[in-house]
Amino acid sequence: MFLPLLATVGALLVVTDARTWWQAVVLALGVVAALVAFVWWAARDLSRVALPCLIVTAAVWALGVLVTGNDTAFYGISIVGPLTIPQLPRHRGWAALGVTAYVAATGAARLLVTEEHLSGVLIAYVIVPAGVTAVLTGLMFPNQRFYGLVAELEEAREREAELAVIRERMRFASDLHDIQGHTLHVVKLKITLAQRLLHSDAERVEQELREVHTLVSDTINQTKELAYAQRRLNLSAELENAKNLFEAAGIRVRVDREAEVDAHVGELLGQVLRETTTNILRHAQAGQVRITLSESGIAIVNDGAREAPLPELRGLATLRERVAGNGGELTVEQKDGRFLTAAAFPHGRSDAAR
Structure with missing residues (x-):
C-alpha cells in the first residue's frame, strides 16, 4: 500500500x-x-x-x-x-x-x-x-x-495450528493402535495356544489358525479403511473435534444447522469435515470458518486462502472419488481469499448405505 x-x-x-x-x-x-x-x-x-x-x-x-x-x-x-x-x-x-x-x-x-x-x-x-x-x-x-x-501473534497462531495437526495425528495413531494392538495381542495368544496343542489336539490347532487368519484379514481391512479415512465416523463427534481444533488455533467457528443430517450420509460428511479441517490448519491462514449442515450435505467456508492456484489436495481427491461413487458431488472452490469445500447427496443418501 x-x-x-x-x-x-x-x-x-x-x-x-x-x-x-x-x-x-x-x-x-x-x-x-x-x-x-x-x-x-x-x-x-x-x-x-x-x-x-x-x-x-x-x-x-x-x-x-x-x-x-x-x-x-x-x-x-x-x-x-x-x-x-x-x-x-x-x-x-x-x-x-x-x-x-x-x-x-x-x-x-x-x-x-x-x-x-x-x-x-x-x-x-x-x-x-x-x-x-x-x-x-x-x-x-x-x-x-x-x-x-x-x-509474535502470527508465530503463536502457527504453533497452535501445528499443535492441532499433531493432535489430529495422535488421534489417528490412537485409532491405529486400537485396531492393531488388540489384534496382535490376540494373535500372539492364539499362536501360543496352537503351539501347545500342536501334538495333542490338531483339530483345535486348525480352528485357532483359522481364527487367526480371519482376525488378521479383518485387521488389514480396518487398517486400509483407516488409511483412506473410511473408518466409520460419527458426524457429531467430528463436528465437535473440528470446533476444538479450530478454536485451539485461534480460528472463530460458526456452525449453522439447516436441518438434521440424514444418517445414511453422515459418515461420508464426517470424512469430508475431518479432511477439510486438516487442510485448513495446514494450508490456510484462516481467521474464521463457517460450517453449514443440511439434510444431505455439508459446506465449509474459510477465509485466509492464499492467492495462488487451487492446490492439489490428495485427501480431498480421494474423497471426491468416493463421494461421486456414492451418488454425491464434492465441490472445491477458491475465490477472493475464501475457500469452499462442499459435499452434497441430492437423493439424501449414499449408495453404499443402501
Whole structure:
C-alpha cells in the first residue's frame, strides 16, 4: 500500500527539483535506494540491504548539498534511516541521533559552498531535512513494536495450528493402535495356544489358525479403511473435534444447522469435515470458518486462502472419488481469499448405505 505512495512522492521530487539530467540521476539513486529498502523491510529481511542503502542515500544527500544544490536529496536517507534504526539490536537511540546529526551537519555544509541567505539555507538544508528524519524515526519505533507484536501473534497462531495437526495425528495413531494392538495381542495368544496343542489336539490347532487368519484379514481391512479415512465416523463427534481444533488455533467457528443430517450420509460428511479441517490448519491462514449442515450435505467456508492456484489436495481427491461413487458431488472452490469445500447427496443418501 505504501510502496506506490513512496514511489510517487520520490518521482515528483525528482521531476520538480532536478534541473539537469545529472541532478535527476543523483536524486533518482536516492529514491531507488529508499524503495529497495522499503521492499526488503516489508519482507522482514531489511538487514540484507540496509547498509548499502544507507551508504547510497547518505552519499546522495552529500552530493545534493555540496554539488548539485538539491535540497530534496535527503528523501532517501529520511526513509532508509527510520526503517533501519528500530531494527538494530541495541543503541537505537544513539543511532537515531547519529543519522539526524549527519543529515543536519551535511545540510549545514551547504554554507561552505554557497552565498545564499543564511536563513534560507538553514531552513531548506538543515531544519526541514533533520526535522523530517527525526520525526519519521520517532514514528517508526512504536510501529516497529506493533509489527513485532503482530509477528509474535502470527508465530503463536502457527504453533497452535501445528499443535492441532499433531493432535489430529495422535488421534489417528490412537485409532491405529486400537485396531492393531488388540489384534496382535490376540494373535500372539492364539499362536501360543496352537503351539501347545500342536501334538495333542490338531483339530483345535486348525480352528485357532483359522481364527487367526480371519482376525488378521479383518485387521488389514480396518487398517486400509483407516488409511483412506473410511473408518466409520460419527458426524457429531467430528463436528465437535473440528470446533476444538479450530478454536485451539485461534480460528472463530460458526456452525449453522439447516436441518438434521440424514444418517445414511453422515459418515461420508464426517470424512469430508475431518479432511477439510486438516487442510485448513495446514494450508490456510484462516481467521474464521463457517460450517453449514443440511439434510444431505455439508459446506465449509474459510477465509485466509492464499492467492495462488487451487492446490492439489490428495485427501480431498480421494474423497471426491468416493463421494461421486456414492451418488454425491464434492465441490472445491477458491475465490477472493475464501475457500469452499462442499459435499452434497441430492437423493439424501449414499449408495453404499443402501
